[in-house]
Amino acid sequence: MNGLQTLKMALKSIKANKIRSFLTMLGIIIGVSSVIVMVAIGQGSTKEIQDQIGSLGTKVLTVTVTGSDVTYKEADAEQIQVIDGIEEIAPTVSGRVMVKKEKNSTQVSMIGTTSSYLNVRDLQLQSGRFVADLDHENHSKIAVLGSDTAQTLFGLGDPVGEYIKVNGTSYKVVGVLKSVGSSLGTSGDSMIIVPLSTGQRLASTTNIGTTYVKVENENMINFISSRIERTMYSIVGDADSYSVSSPKDLMETASSVNKTMTLLLGGSAAISLIVGGIGIMNIMLVSVSERTKEIGIRKAIGAKRGNILLQFLIEAIVLSSFGGIIGVGIGIISAQIYTLATGTTIAYSTSVMLLSFGFSLLVGVVFGVFPANKASKLDPIQALRYE
Template identity: 80%
Template sequence: MQTIRMALKSIKGNKIRAILTMLGIIIGVASVIVMVAIGQGSTKTVQDQIGSLGTNVLTVRITGSDVTFKEKDANQLEKVGGVSATAPTVSGRITAKNGQTNTQVSMTGTTSSYLDVRNLKLQSGRFIADLDNDNHSKVAVLGSDTAQTLFGLADPVGESVLVNGTSYKVVGVLKSIGSSLGTSGDSTIIVPLSTGQRLAATVNIESVYVKVKNENMMNFTTSLMERTMRTLVGDADNYSVSSPEDLKETAASVNNTMTMMLGGSAAISLIVGGIGIMNIMLVSVSERTKEIGIRKAIGAKRGNILLQFLLEAMMLSSLGGIIGVGLGVISAQLFTLATGTAVAYSIPVIVMSFVFSLFVGVVFGVFPANKASRLDPIQALRYE
């Protein structure tokens, strides 16, 4: 108890030095907590966005540049066991204009089943019909952002927009679905597949969204889909079949790697903070050499001296760790308020950061504590 009191007295006697000594630990712990919270928050956000696209929807993409895959080939996928509907698509970037207002948005050419397969809702009007596709009709369904940009608060249904300079009749407006994987789902125009192929200057299908009847049969249906695609296009390098779980795992893997890198970089400052503690403790040993000599002369054992200096280092690092945890949590909240980005706290990471800060104090406090405990009392008393 006496040793603890003496350690506390020494820290209180040099408050500015103690604060500067703890600064490295505080910054290190706070940085680790903030970086990991941001990384895990991003992972959760991406996974939620992927989940919102539908947990029973497979995405078949044509990846081979020289592969021919037309609408009749895409229709074959609807015959695969376990499939309830398919929606072939082509995409591109187009310029949409109404009066003096124009905007660059993504274009999706697709069929009537797209609305159900992608679980979209209409705000007003109707969606693309099979007859529109058969007749190559120049009709369009606007995403909510596109509608607001071009028409403001007015209802655009029945009005016309210029798509790459050609007039298209607006037949519907979609309800907002927000952003997904960094791309706004509301800044878009949907046209019939045949019309979209003309706008994209291709006769091929780029991707097919496949709705599976039973969510529990996703893996089995995926295997059947891959077998069918192998029959249709041959080499597996020419296509990909992905499920929401695949996308979630990929996103989580990428985000976890980035989180580890950021957290590791932030943890380096903990090591730097530990070196700062060792440096200050060595200075403290030099300044208090005479005090150490007096204590040894009146009977203090080597273990008492070692414990005192080790406790000082541990107190500095643990106090820095506590302040760092508080600062990290507050900083993460401020980041959320400033950017609107979600964060996710990890209790194990917070506890581990504090324990690591304590460990750093012990490791870097041992050397100066050991040096103090080995001082010869006679030489220490003569020290000026």
């Protein structure tokens, strides 16, 4: 008996027990589709975070003062500006404020900064102007609104030239920013920007919390980061009281965390493939018991042990491969449904799909060997007497 005849017999046996065959494949289907969906979500999350970090600017370093008892003023931040290779810096203070326009009010993030912030953070104006150096020097009560803040307070109207209340004090709106969307879970549109000196008064502190540094050459970012580290240490004196981070550092950290989560999720889903393999073995053992007489007849008319072993092994492989193919299809469709329902980014991986399918075939081979071997060892005389 050749391989083609053996395959036809295996397919005929599977077709004769459609419901049982489908239930046997179900574990493989669930396992493969789960792995594809979990990995797609995990890789999509990694890509989304990397895109968000990239939108912050690949030439921008973030210097953050973390020590609560550290004194770090605007003059200290300006020492960074003199480092060779730095284009501009934008020192900031931040906090939460309540803004109000007549009956409309909302709580938003407040950023106090200088005129260089617009260029350093690569922002664009929708209307009006940005904070000027003169506003900072005069402690002017002016504000630039994020697009969401402007819409909340003014609807479709033009806010420029209007007045709003910030923590109960009147501020003139001089500009509105174009929408930048959300980054790392924080909306960049639900905020107001005020002059640095005004922001220090609103935040009740003269300390600079975060300084954004734009470098001239992206290839020198690591070198300049080291220079900033040394400058900060000379100012603060405690390496644990500040941090200098680049988009690359954030990307690597985020990617590492997401890869770990993806492996855990994918590994958990892969367990169901093992369970599916056990299901295949159980069904094949039942099939061997049911077809004992058939096996005896085939052996009596000349079928060799290898023919019997191959037939049952092919049945197990066909079941697992069909389950793998269906699982890949369901996984892709399920991932698409998930992204449409939640708006979350997903990223398919061809290698993961092939690996999942290959693993399902391996499961069929491994868990099909024992029942196939048992069938091939049956004594033909005893098998013919089996009722």
